[in-house]
Amino acid sequence: MDDSGQTATSAGLVTAPHVLDGEQPLDVADALVRLSGLVQGLYARIAERHDLTPVQAKLLCIVADRPRGMADLARCFGVEKAALTGLVDRVERRGLAARSSVPGDRRAVQVVPTDAGRQASAAFHAEVSAELSRLLEPLSPAGRDQFRAAVAQIIAACQGHGPDDGTG
Template sequence: MLGEERQRPVAQVAALHDLTPVQARLLSLLLDGPRGMADLTQALRVEKAALTGLMDRVERRDLARRTAVPGNRRSLQVTLTDLGRGTALAFHIEVTDEMSGLTAFLDADEEGRFLSTLTGILERNRTAPDRPSSSDC
């Protein structure tokens, strides 16, 4: 229940763009540039088969594409399309605005403590062993 509650703003904004939360996370990860499939399985904490299905769906919508890595034909990298970049940027801006609204009542000291705590939580969760199921993609 708590996990669902903290994901609600992200899920709501993702839905506005006809994305699942995992699809939105994938597009957001790709804003910094191309990423390898193996790297994405780790970053998203999904199995290879789940990422393949996720990629099939975002490719059908022309949001991202898989291409061979030069010099290593067994590896694939994922890049955003122009449509995917626009969608990812819009999602990022809207989530940022939504989250800012949730903390607008904090004064500067409270905001600093909140951001420090949130950073610690995010760092600890990066190494958490739980993985979403393929149905979450």
């Protein structure tokens, strides 16, 4: 199971630099967990810079792409639909999105971004893209291409057996 045969202690999965400030080489699992921690931390930090929680940032990005109903959003987040009520309440209270009625189905609502919400989502997206690109700068141009291809391959192989995500 352990791709590299190192004596991995439990601490490796911990992701915190403090725990592994020694110079043990990382096995695959540690490397992935720590990379994922970097990305999540970056995502959260940028969201906070825009006075958003990570979940709110994600919600705004989704509805900025296209308005969606509550059940649809619940599937996007991989959570129960009841959780969406409070989520949307909060972005609505902050003037970043609004519930809009759907002509043709009087039960349904659509969550649409306000202008402020669209601006926040665009600015957030731009910063995340920029900082994530910067994350790859230590790699050579060829290395970046290989890396991106590898990640795309991994993701493609997971389409289907991973209905939810985690970026919240």
